[in-house]
Amino acid sequence: MEQTHTYGDTPYHPRWLRRRVSTYWWLWKPAYLRFILREGSCMFVGWFTVYLLLLLAALLEGPLAYELFLAWSATPAVLIVNVVTLGFVVFHAITFFQAAPQAMVVRLGRARVAPQTVLLGHYAGWVVVSAVVAFFLLGA
Amino acid sequence: MLRRHPEPLLWMLFSAGGVVSGMLMPVLVLLFGVAYPLGVVDAPTYDGLRALVANPIAALVLFTLCALSFLHWAHRFRHTLYDGLQIKHLNEVIAVVSYGVALVGSGVAAYLLWQLS
Amino acid sequence: MAQRIRLQIARYRPEQESEATFDEYEVPYTKEMAVLDGLNFVKDRLDGTLAYRWSCRMGICGSCGMTVNGEPKLTCATFLGDYAPGPLRVEPLRNFPVIRDLIVDIGDFMRKLVRVKPWIVRSAEKPIAGGEYLQTPEQLEEYKPFSMCINCMLCYSACPIYGLDPKFIGPAAIALAQRYNLDNRDEGSADRMEVLSEHEGIWGCTFVGECTKVCPKHVDPAGAIQRYKLTAAIDSMKAFFAPRGA
Amino acid sequence: MTPSYDVVLVGGGGAGLRAAIAIAETNPRLTIAVVSKVYPMRSHTVSAEGGAAGVIAPDDSIDEHIYDTISGGDWLCDQDAVEAFVHEAPQELMRLEHWGCPWSREPDGRVAVRPFGGMKKMRTWFAADKTGFHMLHTLFQTSLKYGGVTRYDEWFVTRLLVDDGRVQGVVAIDLKSGRVEAITAKAVILCTGGCGKVFPFTTNAAIKTGDGMTLAYRAGAPLKDMEFVQYHPTGLPFTGILITEAARAEGGYLINKDGYRYLQDYNLGTPQPHPVFRSMELGPRDRLSQAFVKEMEKGRTIETPYGHVVHLDLRHLGEKKINAKIPFVRELCTKYQNLDPVRDLIPVRPVVHYMMGGIHTDIHGATPLPGLFAAGEAACVSINGANRLGSNSLPELLVFGARAGRAAAEYASQAREVDPRVIAQKTDEHRRLEQELFGRKGRERIATLRDEMQKTMEASAGIYRAAPALRQGVAELQRLQERYADIAIEDHSRTFNTERVSALELSFLLDVAQSMLAAALAREESRGAHQRTDFPKRDDQRFLAHSLVSRNADGSCRVEHRPVTITRWPPGERVYGEAAPHGTAHQAADRPLSSGAGV
Ligand SMILES: Cc1cc2nc3c(=O)[nH]c(=O)nc-3n(C[C@H](O)[C@H](O)[C@H](O)COP(=O)(O)OP(=O)(O)OC[C@H]3O[C@@H](n4cnc5c(N)ncnc54)[C@H](O)[C@@H]3O)c2cc1C
Ligand code: SF4
Numbered sequence A: 001m002e003q004t005h006t007y008g009d010t011p012y013h014p015r016w017l018r019r020r021v022s023t024y025w026w027l028w029k030p031a032y033l034r035f036i037l038r039e040g041s042c043m044f045v046g047w048f049t050v051y052l053l054l055l056l057a058a059l060l061e062g063p064l065a066y067e068l069f070l071a072w073s074a075t076p077a078v079l080i081v082n083v084v085t086l087g088f089v090v091f092h093a094i095t096f097f098q099a100a101p102q103a104m105v106v107r108l109g110r111a112r113v114a115p116q117t118v119l120l121g122h123y124a125g126w127v128v129v130s131a132v133v134a135f136f137l138l139g140a
Numbered sequence B: 001m002l003r004r005h006p007e008p009l010l011w012m013l014f015s016a017g018g019v020v021s022g023m024l025m026p027v028l029v030l031l032f033g034v035a036y037p038l039g040v041v042d043a044p045t046y047d048g049l050r051a052l053v054a055n056p057i058a059a060l061v062l063f064t065l066c067a068l069s070f071l072h073w074a075h076r077f078r079h080t081l082y083d084g085l086q087i088k089h090l091n092e093v094i095a096v097v098s099y100g101v102a103l104v105g106s107g108v109a110a111y112l113l114w115q116l117s
Numbered sequence C: 001m002a003q004r005i006r007l008q009i010a011r012y013r014p015e016q017e018s019e020a021t022f023d024e025y026e027v028p029y030t031k032e033m034a035v036l037d038g039l040n041f042v043k044d045r046l047d048g049t050l051a052y053r054w055s056c057r058m059g060i061c062g063s064c065g066m067t068v069n070g071e072p073k074l075t076c077a078t079f080l081g082d083y084a085p086g087p088l089r090v091e092p093l094r095n096f097p098v099i100r101d102l103i104v105d106i107g108d109f110m111r112k113l114v115r116v117k118p119w120i121v122r123s124a125e126k127p128i129a130g131g132e133y134l135q136t137p138e139q140l141e142e143y144k145p146f147s148m149c150i151n152c153m154l155c156y157s158a159c160p161i162y163g164l165d166p167k168f169i170g171p172a173a174i175a176l177a178q179r180y181n182l183d184n185r186d187e188g189s190a191d192r193m194e195v196l197s198e199h200e201g202i203w204g205c206t207f208v209g210e211c212t213k214v215c216p217k218h219v220d221p222a223g224a225i226q227r228y229k230l231t232a233a234i235d236s237m238k239a240f241f242a243p244r245g246a
Numbered sequence D: 001m002t003p004s005y006d007v008v009l010v011g012g013g014g015a016g017l018r019a020a021i022a023i024a025e026t027n028p029r030l031t032i033a034v035v036s037k038v039y040p041m042r043s044h045t046v047s048a049e050g051g052a053a054g055v056i057a058p059d060d061s062i063d064e065h066i067y068d069t070i071s072g073g074d075w076l077c078d079q080d081a082v083e084a085f086v087h088e089a090p091q092e093l094m095r096l097e098h099w100g101c102p103w104s105r106e107p108d109g110r111v112a113v114r115p116f117g118g119m120k121k122m123r124t125w126f127a128a129d130k131t132g133f134h135m136l137h138t139l140f141q142t143s144l145k146y147g148g149v150t151r152y153d154e155w156f157v158t159r160l161l162v163d164d165g166r167v168q169g170v171v172a173i174d175l176k177s178g179r180v181e182a183i184t185a186k187a188v189i190l191c192t193g194g195c196g197k198v199f200p201f202t203t204n205a206a207i208k209t210g211d212g213m214t215l216a217y218r219a220g221a222p223l224k225d226m227e228f229v230q231y232h233p234t235g236l237p238f239t240g241i242l243i244t245e246a247a248r249a250e251g252g253y254l255i256n257k258d259g260y261r262y263l264q265d266y267n268l269g270t271p272q273p274h275p276v277f278r279s280m281e282l283g284p285r286d287r288l289s290q291a292f293v294k295e296m297e298k299g300r301t302i303e304t305p306y307g308h309v310v311h312l313d314l315r316h317l318g319e320k321k322i323n324a325k326i327p328f329v330r331e332l333c334t335k336y337q338n339l340d341p342v343r344d345l346i347p348v349r350p351v352v353h354y355m356m357g358g359i360h361t362d363i364h365g366a367t368p369l370p371g372l373f374a375a376g377e378a379a380c381v382s383i384n385g386a387n388r389l390g391s392n393s394l395p396e397l398l399v400f401g402a403r404a405g406r407a408a409a410e411y412a413s414q415a416r417e418v419d420p421r422v423i424a425q426k427t428d429e430h431r432r433l434e435q436e437l438f439g440r441k442g443r444e445r446i447a448t449l450r451d452e453m454q455k456t457m458e459a460s461a462g463i464y465r466a467a468p469a470l471r472q473g474v475a476e477l478q479r480l481q482e483r484y485a486d487i488a489i490e491d492h493s494r495t496f497n498t499e500r501v502s503a504l505e506l507s508f509l510l511d512v513a514q515s516m517l518a519a520a521l522a523r524e525e526s527r528g529a530h531q532r533t534d535f536p537k538r539d540d541q542r543f544l545a546h547s548l549v550s551r552n553a554d555g556s557c558r559v560e561h562r563p564v565t566i567t568r569w570p571p572g573e574r575v576y577g578e579a580a581p582h583g584t585a586h587q588a589a590d591r592p593l594s595s596g597a598g599v
């Protein structure tokens, strides 16, 4: 059934002051800036994915290409970009995991798992995954 | 009931991408982006690394990482342009371009990993 | 004796000016006085033309939301002493059209609220003589936090996405939809899904999270929206894999 | 075009919204307008904390609730009205449950009840300690379902349209635009709430200015029992914010400056560690507030910059119980008093809280003026008599809101069409508003007059009253009425002119205040909340009667009395504490209580 609602009040009056949000709204307060940085972290996620593809391409081409890739990765420009990338992906990981308990309600039987536990679970997973990856790569 | 909107699917992929990249990327960046180039630890040998990515499980993990990370990027990138720069009239173009790039990227990843295996 | 604090209060007199300006007043204060008491002092003794809304002065009616030093606040629950020595800036809530001085129009929210059907939807109603629908304290706790919303609009004022796209249904309306979805007496979640799964529904939210931070009643609208996204996504996955079933 | 409806409701609080839904359900074809000076969910019902009484517990009975109400009201209640009320209250509360009200629950899922002051059984339904808030939002959200309801949010009613002895609508200002409009209707229901703002220190919100009472009074309907003003014994000093009676029902103690539970000295029983029905801290509000004054006279209260206080002690309840049962009390104390009831004593003092009197109606909410109905705190049916019991008001809103709604619906279905000539009165009203409020340059500040009125009322019609002070108050109010004619309005804008609203509210308040003093002077006895030091005894011979105040053409008051309706409960003595009232059904249970374990 369609709800039709009528209102006695003026829906909009031309005299009301409408303020447009500035393009630079995210500079208004630290929390907004943090938000934009968090969203901006996706650029670094994207960049590093491309970086991985370049690595794979080098691997495919042969040992020489691989050596060249490694040399290129040690050039100051690339190194700086990757240091910044490291900062952003860590920031990304933290903010993403922090959001998790808010988004999901995990249940064990009837009881709701405490949000802190959900968060800890994510961090624990993170540590384990990192350790496994490091184990294989350092062994290769 | 089938929804007209692709949003739920895109959001699901975005979230999955967020989790996977959050879990895997920091250690990868640390090693490949910083530690190896600086020589803190030795970079893997060509053969060692090649053998590693040839492993089907590793290849699958890598593919998942690349594809989802691209989609994660695309989703956030689109929203940031939409909200941050307020260019919503270009919304459709942006959406097509960003998800398009993500799909192409995933294709490239698939191709490379296939060739390497 | 009593200390004094300067208030810079945003004024907008639509019949006289086309932009907001600031007027400055100095008011005495004690540690018990809320920002609202400061405004009342101005109105009662200094300038009767100042316009703002208030009623309960106990943080429950939701009418006194304003921007205090850049942050959305309930002025009856924000104290002058915390801003000493001032000056203190009081402005109308952001993201809403300003009608006059500190009064904004929230008609947009009132219309959106109706769209999410914030009432119990049931296919069959139980007669009154049949007694109550049973609801254990745990079931009550499922939705109770989302039922605490006083419609003060601080969250809309803090949400940049709402500011950018007024079509976005916004935090409180979605939290209230979720309040009913999670109520074990309700059967209307499918109805509400139609509105909420629009682009301007839950998907408009990019999880800035400020709504939850400013909410004076700890409603956690950001959490409500995120949880809803997950439900909606799982739902549509199910629909995708079992298109006609269920 | 003048909008026209079958029924216009003034007020979007608990009573108004319940009435609107009742009309929509009685006859979906009727058109309904809800006019409210604030958005409905901002109405003062939102502040109610403790709970709503309705017989549901297996050991409880309708008769006991009736008896508690009637004795609590010092036999001034109309007993037919109380019977209807007590019978219908549980159904109404149940209906609200079906509409989604988050009532606190027992572990097995049933609705929980808690004890309350002056009640002999556990029968107060509650939603933690935000009962009014949850009830109002549930009603408001449920009302959105009905397409037949048109809302006029932030429209301020200034006058009733009366023609041919029949009420046919209202004149209201649309605050956003400032335009003055007539809204005509076959029936009008006033649900405008109380008038606590007549006094300086009150739990009431800024909007409780007695508008509807004065609207009816000026239109020719009498006001009933206006001398009965309830002081709640526990308000926070400075703000007047209420600490709900639930705090005592859950086991809080009232102690004086020596840490002594002083209520035992005032015929309210002997202290027990756990709350006992109708005893000590669970005595009725009038008695508790009166005990405070006596205690102050004995010099046993604590002096603070904001007046004398005693202490409410919740510390022994423990953090867990406080958080589960009265979290809002803790929130309010932390915010507004900078203390934590888990560890600290709460300073409290009596505070004007509720108006027992109001627009005279029958048990269907109809006033003597055809076409005019009233419900809620604005009305006086009367079920509250000389003293309302805590948690009887919220169910009253529902029961009599619904009754008034049904009665108005029926009336409107049969009433003649609105006479188009009434619209002409809008022009008069418009002119009056322009001249009174925009045209003139006065000298008196609104706030000054309001302060003086409030001081006058406190001095002459406080917890204890006597003829000389009352007469002085009458004279002072007369002077204030004259000074009102010379008020200054600096704000000449039409857009959201809150100064104009304050001026109109002040004028409503002044009329209400006058009617209170007139009724208080005429009642030469002490009963419930009306305590005359010059007539300290209850006088059933002369005053087992309601007072009715009507307005003379010159603005003065005329007081008449009319007998109370007695059905089965002849006037008796009000006994609290262990000395139980007679009869098995009315035995005060001398056993510890604990309310439902639900949250
Ligand atoms: C702090 C507090 C706690 C309380 N706790 C309890 C409790 O625990 N249990 C209990 O039973 N009772 C309690 N009460 C009493 C109870 O809350 C009130 O009596 C009741 O809410 C009054 O409801 P109402 O619908 O009559 O009026 P309100 O809720 O006050 O609504 C009045 C409506 O009328 C409108 N209005 C008024 N004037 C105009 C006008 N001129 N033009 C247009 N619209 C107008 C207003 O906008 C509003 O919508 C409490 C009261 C207070 C103050
Ligand atoms: S969710 Fe919180 S901030 Fe938003 S309107 Fe409700 S109470 Fe206010």
Ligand code: F3S
Pocket (backbone or CB within 6 Å): C158, C159, C160, C161, C162, C170, C171, C204, C205, C206, C207, C208, C209, C210, C211, C212, C221, C222, C225
């Ligand atoms: S601030 Fe806005 S973007 Fe979402 S999380 Fe809250 S609604």
Ligand code: FES
Pocket (backbone or CB within 6 Å): C054, C055, C056, C057, C058, C059, C060, C061, C062, C063, C064, C065, C074, C075, C076, C077
């Ligand atoms: S005045 Fe009611 S919330 Fe502040």
